[in-house]
Amino acid sequence: MAYYDTIAKRWHETTGSKGGAFKELVLNSILLERLSGIDNRSILELGAGNGYFLPLVLRRFPGQVPSEIFVTDQSGQLLEIARRHFRIRDAAYQYLDVTKPFPFADGRFDLILASMIFNEVHTGGFKKALAECHRVLSRDGLFLIAVTHPDFISGLRKSGLLKTTREGKLTMPGSGSLRLPVVIRSLGSYRKGLQEAGFQYQEEEGCPTPEVIVLQAGLRKAWKVPVALVYTCTKSV
Numbered sequence: 001m002a003y004y005d006t007i008a009k010r011w012h013e014t015t016g017s018k019g020g021a022f023k024e025l026v027l028n029s030i031l032l033e034r035l036s037g038i039d040n041r042s043i044l045e046l047g048a049g050n051g052y053f054l055p056l057v058l059r060r061f062p063g064q065v066p067s068e069i070f071v072t073d074q075s076g077q078l079l080e081i082a083r084r085h086f087r088i089r090d091a092a093y094q095y096l097d098v099t100k101p102f103p104f105a106d107g108r109f110d111l112i113l114a115s116m117i118f119n120e121v122h123t124g125g126f127k128k129a130l131a132e133c134h135r136v137l138s139r140d141g142l143f144l145i146a147v148t149h150p151d152f153i154s155g156l157r158k159s160g161l162l163k164t165t166r167e168g169k170l171t172m173p174g175s176g177s178l179r180l181p182v183v184i185r186s187l188g189s190y191r192k193g194l195q196e197a198g199f200q201y202q203e204e205e206g207c208p209t210p211e212v213i214v215l216q217a218g219l220r221k222a223w224k225v226p227v228a229l230v231y232t233c234t235k236s237v
């Protein structure tokens with residue numbers, strides 16, 4: 001059973017339709033601003049969670065109709081919640097583990113979204129996932145990634161807030177009382193991974209605002225520390 005199957009209901013109750021305070025007030029806008037349009041584009045979302053994000057993308061481009069949408073995740077429970085609460089007409093909701101070969105043809109997607117998933121995927125799986133993303137992305141396609149910032153994770157580690165479960169999974173505190181899987185990966189490893197997979201990218205940090213700190217008490221210690229790292233990637237020429 002996937003880890004998120006065990007916390008799916010609580011994850012949805014805690015993060016809701018905007019993803020929680022940090023995403024609502026900071027990260028969603030950073031990601032949405034990276035998109036130039038979705039009309040007739042083929043879209044793949046990886047690790048979609050409760051599926052709150054793609055409806056925001058559709059709302060940002062009223063009247064634009066993607067050619068196809070795949071909402072995917074490793075957690076069947078979360079896919080079910082996504083289908084029930086944030087259903088997009090004509091979208092396919094599909095199980096996909098990013099560490100395994102993707103069931104799609106080369107160059108199929110114009111836009112791949114992966115928000116807050118790769119910071120949970122171990123090195124070998126991360127490399128395989130990037131290679132698959134490169135393979136299924138179209139020549140002019142956009143690959144948009146957000147991960148928990150390595151500096152933020154490092155701060156949690158120094159404060160003794162990372163814990164290992166009985167099953168040996170490293171976790172960090174998430175919204176409410178949730179604990180979320182996390183891997184330790186440096187900024188350099190993200191950059192190297194993307195370069196080696198054949199991507200060029202722009203890198204951007206997302207820091208919590210004072211409003212976020214008020215709403216998301218768990219981030220209080222992170223004031224002025226970047227919480228997210230966003231990579232806007234295209235295929236290297």
Ligand SMILES: C[S@@+](CC[C@H](N)C(=O)[O-])C[C@H]1O[C@@H](n2cnc3c(N)ncnc32)[C@H](O)[C@@H]1O
Nearest residue numbers: 004047048049073074075096097098115116117
């Ligand atoms: C922190 S949640 C983020 C969910 C959503 N993208 C969001 O921003 O709210 C991480 C998500 O990645 C998914 N995930 C973790 N490892 C995965 C893997 N190997 N393959 C596919 N999905 C995975 C989890 O099931 C979970 O839905």
